Amino acid sequence: MEREQHTIYITGAAGYVGGMLADQLSRRDDVALVVALDKDPDPGLLSGNEKVVWLTANLADDNWQERVRAHSPDTVIHCAWQIRELYGKRALQRRWNVDGSKNVFAFAFGTPSVERLVYFSTASSYGAYPTNTLEHLFREEEGFRDEVYRYAAEKKEVEEYLEQLWHGAAGKKPQVAVVRPAAITGPRGRNMFTRFGLMATLRNKLPNTPLYRLVSLLVNRIPVASELWCRQFIHEDDVNDIVTTLALGKLARGYDVFNIAPPGPPVLARDMAEITHKKVLRVAPLSVRVAFFLFWHLTRGKVATSPGGWRFYCYPIVMDGSKITAEYGYAYRYHSRDALERDAGRYRGYAKRV
Numbered sequence: 242m243e244r245e246q247h248t249i250y251i252t253g254a255a256g257y258v259g260g261m262l263a264d265q266l267s268r269r270d271d272v273a274l275v276v277a278l279d280k281d282p283d284p285g286l287l288s289g290n291e292k293v294v295w296l297t298a299n300l301a302d303d304n305w306q307e308r309v310r311a312h313s314p315d316t317v318i319h320c321a322w323q324i325r326e327l328y329g330k331r332a333l334q335r336r337w338n339v340d341g342s343k344n345v346f347a348f349a350f351g352t353p354s355v356e357r358l359v360y361f362s363t364a365s366s367y368g369a370y371p372t373n374t375l376e377h378l379f380r381e382e383e384g385f386r387d388e389v390y391r392y393a394a395e396k397k398e399v400e401e402y403l404e405q406l407w408h409g410a411a412g413k414k415p416q417v418a419v420v421r422p423a424a425i426t427g428p429r430g431r432n433m434f435t436r437f438g439l440m441a442t443l444r445n446k447l448p449n450t451p452l453y454r455l456v457s458l459l460v461n462r463i464p465v466a467s468e469l470w471c472r473q474f475i476h477e478d479d480v481n482d483i484v485t486t487l488a489l490g491k492l493a494r495g496y497d498v499f500n501i502a503p504p505g506p507p508v509l510a511r512d513m514a515e516i517t518h519k520k521v522l523r524v525a526p527l528s529v530r531v532a533f534f535l536f537w538h539l540t541r542g543k544v545a546t547s548p549g550g551w552r553f554y555c556y557p558i559v560m561d562g563s564k565i566t567a568e569y570g571y572a573y574r575y576h577s578r579d580a581l582e583r584d585a586g587r588y589r590g591y592a593k594r595v
Contacts, residue, residue, distance in 0.1 A: 246273040247489060248354075250314035251299060252345055253321030255279035256431055258361065258480065260286045262318060265481045265587070267292040271489065276312050278305060280337075282514065300341030306348050313354040316488050317415070319345045320361050326391045326540025342399045347404055349415050352388065359488050360414045362400045362559055364423055364473070365393035369552040371526075375507070378561035381421070381498045382523070390549030403421060407496045417496050418487040423502035423560060426580050427477030429588035434517040442465060463514050465553040466526040471507040476580035478587055479503065479573050486545055486569055502562035508581055516582050526555045 249266055253259035254277030263277045264286055276290055277283070280299040287293045294312065298305035300321055321341065327334045336345050349358045367379045368386035385397040387593075400419060407417050515520050533546040533554075565571045575583070584590065 247316055248274045248276065248311050248314045248594050249318060249488065250276040250278070250279050250312070250355075251318045253318060253319075254287065255284055255297070256279040256320060256322075257433055258425060258477075259318075259320035260284065261429065261481060261588075262320065262484060263287055263293060264290075264538055266485065266488075269485075269489075273409055274311055274312060278309065286353055286578055289381055294397055299337065300344050303344070306344075309348065310352055310354075314352070314358070315354055316357045317345065317349045317548060318359045318361075318484065318488055321345075322361070322392075323397075324392055325545050326542065326547035328537070331391070334391070338395045338466045339399055342403065345402055346428055350406065350410055352414070355415050357492070358417045359484055359486055360403060360417065360419050360499075362421045363393060363396045364421050364502070364558050365553065366397040366421075367558050367560070368393070369556040370555055371467075372471070373556050373558060375471065376556055378559050380501065380561050381564060386550065387450045390553070391547055393549075403539065404496065404572070405420055412557055414495075417446070417490045417497070418492060419496075419498040420484065420487070421498065421500045421560070422480060423473035423475040423500075423562070423577070425477055425480050425587060426474050427586050428584050429591040432476055432591050446511060463517070463519050464524045464554075465510040465527065466529050467557075468497050468510075469557050470555060471509045471557045471559065472513075472581075473502045473507045473593070474572075474577040474580040475502055475562075476575035476586060479575060479580075481587075482574075483565055483571055486565070486571055490569070499565050500560040500562045501565060501595055502560040503576050503580070504563065504566075505576040506578075508515055508577050509558070516578075526551075529554055 249272060251259050251263050254263045259279065263275050266272050267275045267290055272292065274294060276294050276296065277287060278296040278298055280297065282297055283295050287295065296305060296308055302375045319342065321335050323337045368387035368388055388394040388397060403417065407414060480501065485504060510521055530551045533551040534543040536546040537548065
């Protein structure tokens with residue numbers, strides 16, 4: 242019996258996750274074609290790949306639907322998102338993220354060939370609150386809390402819209418799997434970009450400009466506002482394999498949500514200090530909040546310290562990611578610290594090849 246041949250449409254293919262999924266899925270024998278779309282050009286990972294059709298377009302526009310529909314995709318994976326808040330351009334960011342996502346969902350629900358939709362949500366929308374603990378693991382059924390952090394707020398809005406759309410749709414509709422990942426990393430993720438972010442800053446991998454040299458100088462220690470502060474990390478290979486399971490496998494339900502985070506302890510501040518060879522500096526949450534406010538406005542958003550983001554550097558969000566294991570038998574390959582620290586996986590040694 243011949244294996245089913247899939248055509249997969251992936252949004253955000255110039256980004257970290259979308260590009261990785263397009264690359265890995267195109268290598269499968271049961272994937273005939275990957276339609277990769279982004280508003281930015283192909284950064285090079287997919288160049289020369291004969292199983293990839295590249296389209297440059299903005300999801301918020303209406304000039305891509307028929308071009309994608311011509312390839313009759315059976316699976317849609319929606320990764321595209323403007324994560325870093327645009328200073329003074331909230332309306333534009335909302336158009337890209339919220340309106341663009343609604344266009345993707347309308348395409349998936351309105352295209353007869355589409356049977357499966359995988360949407361990337363986020364752990365951030367559970368909310369970084371001072372009442373969070375290391376012992377309480379957020380589960381899928383708890384839902385999201387109100388957020389002032391723009392990224393989390395828009396993700397919450399879009400996920401809620403998708404759920405309402407699915408339950409309200411009559412007739413044939415695609416199966417939907419929503420994933421809420423922990424912080425995604427791995428050899429490719431750590432070396433793909435130089436940008437202001439937690440680990441890029443701590444590892445001194447920021448662009449060599451006066452502004453970012455100042456940021457690196459200020460963060461010669463790890464500021465910790467709470468002993469509970471931590472991060473969960475998921476390895477890029479685990480993300481790829483979980484999404485492949487949900488995108489190409491048999492789903493138990495028409496609409497489902499999955500936290501994706503490995504078992505075991507998260508990475509605490511002291512662990513990050515050990516990994517980056519720095520010392521921990523205890524600070525008050527108010528100090529972090531003030532620093533974020535100053536950097537955000539003085540640099541006009543060039544340093545990604547958007548409103549509300551300070552809380553994610555003070556309070557923990559720890560998820561229970563066991564549902565994918567319990568229901569689909571998926572065994573995570575890497576724990577949080579391994580994902581953050583080890584040069585292991587399909588993109589091992591990636592820095593040497595770029």
